[in-house]
Amino acid sequence: VFDLATAAVEGALAAGAAYADARAVHTRTEVVEAQNGRVQQLDRAESVGVGVRALIGSSWGFHAVGDPSDADARRAGETAAAIARASAHVPGDPLRLADVPVEEADYETAHTEDPFSVPLAEKVDMLIGVTTAMLETDGVAIGRASIGFWDTNKWFVSSQGHRIHQHIVESGGGMDATAIGEQETQRRSHPQAFGQFETGGYEVVRRWDFPGNAARLAEEAVALLGADECPEMETSLVLEGSQLALQTHESVGHAIELDRILGWEAAFAGTSHLELPKLGEHRYGSELMNVTADATLPGALGTFGYDDEGTPAQRVDIVDHGRWVGVLSGRDSAALAGLPPGGMVRCDGYGRLPMVRMTNVGLLPGPNSFEEIISETKHGIYMATNRSWSIDDRRLNFQFGCEIAWEIADGKLGRMLKNPTYTGITPQFWAQLDLLAGEDEWVHWGTPNCGKGQPMQVAHTGHSASPARFAEVRVGVKG
Amino acid sequence: MKPLDIAVRLVDMVGDRAEAEATVVSGHSALTRFANSFIHQNVGEDHLGVTLRVAQGGRVATRTTNLAGAGALAALAEDAIEIAGLQPVDESWPGLAPPAPAPEVDHYDAATAVVDPESRADAVAAFVAAGDGMRGAGYCETSGAETAFANSAGQRLSGRATRATIDGIHQLPGSAGSAHATSQRFGDVDGAAAGALAADRARRGADPVDIDPGEYEIVVAPEAVATIAVFLAVYGFNGKQVAEGQSFVEPGACQFDPAISIVDDATDPSSLGVPFDVEGTPAARVELVRQGTTVGAVHDRRTAAEAGTVSTGHASPLSATWGPVAADLIVAGGDTDPADLIAGVERGLYVATFNYCRILDPKSQVVTGLTRNGTFLIEGGEITSAVTNLRFTQSFVEALAPGRVLAAGADQRYADSEFGPGLVRAPSLRLAGWNFTGGASG
Numbered sequence: 006v007f008d009l010a011t012a013a014v015e016g017a018l019a020a021g022a023a024y025a026d027a028r029a030v031h032t033r034t035e036v037v038e039a040q041n042g043r044v045q046q047l048d049r050a051e052s053v054g055v056g057v058r059a060l061i062g063s064s065w066g067f068h069a070v071g072d073p074s075d076a077d078a079r080r081a082g083e084t085a086a087a088i089a090r091a092s093a094h095v096p097g098d099p100l101r102l103a104d105v106p107v108e109e110a111d112y113e114t115a116h117t118e119d120p121f122s123v124p125l126a127e128k129v130d131m132l133i134g135v136t137t138a139m140l141e142t143d144g145v146a147i148g149r150a151s152i153g154f155w156d157t158n159k160w161f162v163s164s165q166g167h168r169i170h171q172h173i174v175e176s177g178g179g180m181d182a183t184a185i186g187e188q189e190t191q192r193r194s195h196p197q198a199f200g201q202f203e204t205g206g207y208e209v210v211r212r213w214d215f216p217g218n219a220a221r222l223a224e225e226a227v228a229l230l231g232a233d234e235c236p237e238m239e240t241s242l243v244l245e246g247s248q249l250a251l252q253t254h255e256s257v258g259h260a261i262e263l264d265r266i267l268g269w270e271a272a273f274a275g276t277s278h279l280e281l282p283k284l285g286e287h288r289y290g291s292e293l294m295n296v297t298a299d300a301t302l303p304g305a306l307g308t309f310g311y312d313d314e315g316t317p318a319q320r321v322d323i324v325d326h327g328r329w330v331g332v333l334s335g336r337d338s339a340a341l342a343g344l345p346p347g348g349m350v351r352c353d354g355y356g357r358l359p360m361v362r363m364t365n366v367g368l369l370p371g372p373n374s375f376e377e378i379i380s381e382t383k384h385g386i387y388m389a390t391n392r393s394w395s396i397d398d399r400r401l402n403f404q405f406g407c408e409i410a411w412e413i414a415d416g417k418l419g420r421m422l423k424n425p426t427y428t429g430i431t432p433q434f435w436a437q438l439d440l441l442a443g444e445d446e447w448v449h450w451g452t453p454n455c456g457k458g459q460p461m462q463v464a465h466t467g468h469s470a471s472p473a474r475f476a477e478v479r480v481g482v483k484g
Numbered sequence: 485m486k487p488l489d490i491a492v493r494l495v496d497m498v499g500d501r502a503e504a505e506a507t508v509v510s511g512h513s514a515l516t517r518f519a520n521s522f523i524h525q526n527v528g529e530d531h532l533g534v535t536l537r538v539a540q541g542g543r544v545a546t547r548t549t550n551l552a553g554a555g556a557l558a559a560l561a562e563d564a565i566e567i568a569g570l571q572p573v574d575e576s577w578p579g580l581a582p583p584a585p586a587p588e589v590d591h592y593d594a595a596t597a598v599v600d601p602e603s604r605a606d607a608v609a610a611f612v613a614a615g616d617g618m619r620g621a622g623y624c625e626t627s628g629a630e631t632a633f634a635n636s637a638g639q640r641l642s643g644r645a646t647r648a649t650i651d652g653i654h655q656l657p658g659s660a661g662s663a664h665a666t667s668q669r670f671g672d673v674d675g676a677a678a679g680a681l682a683a684d685r686a687r688r689g690a691d692p693v694d695i696d697p698g699e700y701e702i703v704v705a706p707e708a709v710a711t712i713a714v715f716l717a718v719y720g721f722n723g724k725q726v727a728e729g730q731s732f733v734e735p736g737a738c739q740f741d742p743a744i745s746i747v748d749d750a751t752d753p754s755s756l757g758v759p760f761d762v763e764g765t766p767a768a769r770v771e772l773v774r775q776g777t778t779v780g781a782v783h784d785r786r787t788a789a790e791a792g793t794v795s796t797g798h799a800s801p802l803s804a805t806w807g808p809v810a811a812d813l814i815v816a817g818g819d820t821d822p823a824d825l826i827a828g829v830e831r832g833l834y835v836a837t838f839n840y841c842r843i844l845d846p847k848s849q850v851v852t853g854l855t856r857n858g859t860f861l862i863e864g865g866e867i868t869s870a871v872t873n874l875r876f877t878q879s880f881v882e883a884l885a886p887g888r889v890l891a892a893g894a895d896q897r898y899a900d901s902e903f904g905p906g907l908v909r910a911p912s913l914r915l916a917g918w919n920f921t922g923g924a925s926g
Contacts, residue, residue: 038805040805043572043574043575043576044544044571044572044574045804045805046546046804046805047544047545047546047567047568047571048545048546048547048548049545049546049547049548049563049567050547050548050549051548051549051550051551052549052550052551053550053551054550063522063523063524064522064523064524064525064526065524065525065526066526066527066601067525067526067527067528068527068528068529068530069527069528069529069530069531070529070530071530071531071532071550071551072532072550072551072552072553072556084528085528087601088514088526088527088528088601089526091516091526091600091601091602091604091605092516092522092523092524092526092601092605094523094602094605094606094608094609095518095521095522095523095605095608095609095612096522096523097520097521097522097523097524124570125567125570125571126570129570129571129572133572146728146729147728147730151805183730185728185729185730185847186847188847188848189845189847189848190730190845190846190847267520268519268520268619268621269519269520269524269525270519271519271520271619271621271653271655271660272519272621272622272623272651272652272653272662273623275839356529356531357527358525358527360525392844393842393843393844393852394842395840395841395842395852395853395854395875396840397839397840397854397856397873397875398839398840398854398856398873402854402873402875402922404852404875404877404921404922406842406844406852424844424845426844426852426877428875428921428922459515459517459623459625460513460515460527460529460625461904482852482877482921482922483877483921484844484848484850484851484852484877484878484879484919484921
């Protein structure tokens with residue numbers, strides 16, 4: 006398959022590209038979803054194709070073709086170069102690429118149990134079983150569960166000599182119970198909203214124990230209908246790990262993308278409140294805030310051997326004791342900013358242009374435990390599991406809703422609260438981080454649905470987090 | 485092979501071993517993207533998508549591929565049959581669509597299907613030039629595709645469609661203005677006009693002031709109305725969500741102001757896409773709201789069977805799990821000049837677009853989001869200053885409730901919701917109140 010990528014690169018070079026690279030990609034996916042004891046989706050998909058990127062002057066040209074012959078791949082390279090050349094109608098400064106090691110390599114994510122070899126009947130039985138079990142609780146209207154698997158082989162070739170094969174296996178799933186009231190719906194999800202996905206095999210699904218959580222979800226969803234509303238006030242806010250992972254994704258992960266900082270995403274995803282001259286000095290949060298972008302974490306969803314430019318995976322410090330020290334970058338953006346390339350450029354299959362994406366952008370564990378956090382909180386709210394998320398185009402003004410909350414009074418969890426929301430401004434919020442749980446409660450949460458780019462691309466990213474407390478946060482925003 | 489030939493061949497390969505339906509989409513899309521006033525990303529793709537769904541006595545499975553060789557198609561059919569056989573019987577399997585002709589509409593422009601990258605670059609150049617030195621960013625996209633459907637009940641359909649879009653912003657320090665145009669024809673997409681509107685909004689947005697959160701009367705431009713319409717469609721006028729009790733929709737109830745009428749119509753001559761769905765059901769014009777009264781929802785074959793009605797032709801690859809969604813929405817315009825919408829406001833806000841909207845509860849339709857690329861203070865019927873972006877938390881249904889829509893503009897057009905182009909035609913609206921819950925500083 007390297008030959009297809011090589012032909013594409015040769016086609017681009019012959020057509021005048023100063024640099025070219027290509028990815029031949031074979032992807033298999035399987036998704037099974039059940040609702041109320043019925044399988045409502047069983048999809049298996051497969052795709053094969055080549056995407057080739059050609060650099061001429063200030064612009065990338067990119068062309069993709071499915072199921073190609075060598076000749077098709079070569080023509081795709083020629084077309085990519087022609088597209089890049091057309092960009093000269095509206096030119097910018099010539100684009101340079103930061104130097105990276107030129108490697109020939111083979112890499113595979115760790116996985117124990119091939120998810121595609123697990124009998125379909127076993128998967129279906131599990132999903133039907135848990136969705137049926139959720140319905141056994143009076144008041145539950147919808148019990149839903151799904152699992153999904155990706156098996157991706159990528160062959161990367163560049164005009165500088167890269168030849169890298171990677172085999173990435175990703176697995177996971179999720180389940181939720183919904184109770185419906187007169188004018189509201191209440192939902193509880195496990196392991197997190199939209200499911201938990203990791204690099205790994207079917208062992209990921211087994212580890213999260215769907216059957217063991219069915220009754221709890223159902224009971225909590227029904228109980229929420231009768232719970233008190235989360236009051237509107239400023240108070241100590243304790244976040245469960247998966248919600249803090251999404252908070253990190255939205256208010257740190259996207260803000261540190263160098264393409265956003267450089268204005269390349271201004272019209273769609275937006276820009277960033279961060280300014281490069283302040284790198285190394287800007288105060289992002291409290292002393293407890295340490296964030297890394299680590300594509301080498303075993304099992305995390307944003308883990309790989311090489312990014313889609315052939316740059317080796319690495320761990321990069323992003324926030325060091327509250328100080329902003331790093332960005333997410335690729336070869337072109339790093340060269341423009343005068344920074345080392347971070348190996349964070351990825352694409353969604355063969356048909357999309359590689360762009361800066363999060364790897365595993367996570368908050369490192371702290372010195373406390375969840376138990377300590379609760380016991381040391383006199384008044385506050387504990388919120389768990391995301392339900393809504395919104396943040397502005399500079400990644401400053403955010404508002405999140407969670408599925409469930411509990412009041413904290415005198416160091417103890419008290420009454421359940423529904424419709425909890427909280428809002429804030431990114432650096433002010435992170436400056437209020439004052440208690441952070443440790444490694445024992447640190448989980449590599451996965452986000453399988455991160456959208457960015459035009460045409461839209463969906464990335465799989467990881468965000469390690471443990472529960473944490475933030476002081477004086479505005480909660481209970483009402484519509 | 486032509487897409488219809490592939491679809492028919494797949495159905496034949498399944499033969500009498502199962503019910504089968506195949507959808508094949510083949511086409512080309514290209515997108516020229518610019519930022520900091522130059523083209524930085526420029527892409528094209530030749531794509532083929534083949535989807536086969538089989539049902540063996542109610543045991544249902546779907547297989548998808550982009551491989552169309554004879555061997556690959558045969559393997560696809562065999563695998564689909566095999567995995568379907570491992571499924572439990574779905575007692576509510578609604579069966580295949582019977583043969584029926586699709587509406588005779590052709591949303592296709594041959595010139596748009598073959599637009600070259602130089603022409604897209606020229607449109608971008610015109611957009612950028614209209615900014616007169618401001619920083620421009622956005623994209624110009626063209627696409628064309630042929631879609632074919634075949635099933636073992638004898639249904640055969642084929643259609644084609646094109647789309648062209650230019651969308652972008654111009655930026656000054658502290659402000660940005662946006663503009664958008666979408667059509668079946670690239671020739672209708674005027675980069676210079678879009679660039680001029682974006683530049684005007686950016687200039688007028690300079691030096692914005694902070695205002696206190698609270699409830700304000702607002703005039704919302706077509707882009708913001710389009711976002712409202714998408715939320716109503718995705719979470720509300722969705723046959724599955726209605727059946728599950730998660731939707732606000734109550735057919736026959738006066739849930740909206742009499743100024744609000746909404747239809748979904750893939751058969752309209754100016755619509756985009758092909759006039760049939762992935763189950764082979766011809767698309768129908770569906771009334772969703774008639775002068776404030778909720779009429780109904782859209783259906784695929786499953787939700788239609790459960791509701792005791794017929795499919796409206798709104799099945800999609802996502803409808804099995806999420807439910808059918810209206811994607812050719814037309815929000816009725818009024819007869820008020822857009823400038824007069826503003827002139828009627830004593831004190832309020834003008835909002836060009838909403839950004840990053842997310843629903844808190846589908847039943848109440850409470851949504852949070854922000855304003856972006858053009859927020860202005862209206863005083864005494866005139867725009868008096870630009871305003872920094874605001875966060876809102878607002879029920880979209882309540883915002884359009886009886887008595888809450890003060891006027892509808894005569895400026896209905898394709899508007900870009902934050903969920904992509906080509907989904908909604910909408911006018912500007914003047915609304916009695918909108919609940920802003922946070923300013924730029926929280």
